[in-house]
Amino acid sequence: MKELGRITPNLVMMVVVILFAGVAAAADNVGNVVALKGAAFIERDAKALEAKLKDGIQLRDTVETKASAKAKLLFVDDSVLTMAEKSKVIVREFIYSKDAKGRSIFNLIDGKMRSVVGKSEFEIQTPTVVAAARGTVFECEVGKSGAGVFTTCTCFEGIVDIRNVDPTIAGSVSLRPGMTVTVMSGQPVPPPAPTPPAPTTTLRSSGMAVEAAAESVMRTIQAPPIPNQQPQVTPPVNGTPVNVGVKLPPAPPAAPTGSLRVGW
Secondary structure (H helix, E strand, C coil), rough: CCHHHHHHHHHHHHHHHHHHHHHHHHHEEEEEEHHHHHHHEEEEEEEEEECCCCCEEEEECCCCCCCCCCCEEEEECCCCECCCCCEEEEEEEEEEECCCEEEEEEEEEEEEEEEEECCCEEEEEEECCCECCCEEEEEEEEECCCCEEEEEEEEEEECCEEEEECCCCCCCEEEEECEEEEECCCCCCCCCCCCCCCCHHHHHHHHEEEEEHHHHHHHHHHCCCCCCCCCCCCEEEEEEECCCCCCCCCCCCCCCCCCCCCCC
């Protein structure tokens, strides 16, 4: 009993330490992975961890999606980031309080990401622009064109303020729903333009297209005219007129002459 009494306090201390460690880890999470398709990784403390559903996202984490992969991240301020394939984002700053106004900053290094901004001041920094918004839905894409890098931002809801990431390059624009802008590295922010319509998909398959082409050709081919022909009049038989075009049954054979006995 004495040994059991000595062991019990140690066990209690171990359980308390584990519980506090779990609470501390949960407190460090600023978001979670709520949807995942394909391969994605979370880089933390110079280690790449394979992302899984419900994994926590912490400050300074880098989330990267691989080819044909998508990931959706939900943060405690109700912001949602949806990452397309081959995208990479860093949680640079995240301050949130239920009583005070929060602030979050994300670095989109590469790829495409759609943001549904929550209650905090929200900012995305790319290699060429800074996009600031609040209560907005917008999308940013980072890519390369020749030797330069570009960022294309499109607004779907609310207002997004776009300025150059280089503070020495003046100028900014405000995107409203249905507007887009592309900023090249080292260039000022150009005026926004209407968002181009999404490409339409072809409904007909190749086989149907060939069939339609054949029908079109057939419509251009006209049948030769039918020459006028006089109907042939068949003379009456036994005084009964015969309709034109009616085929008469063959005449019965002539009755035999003389006497014929069948079966003896």
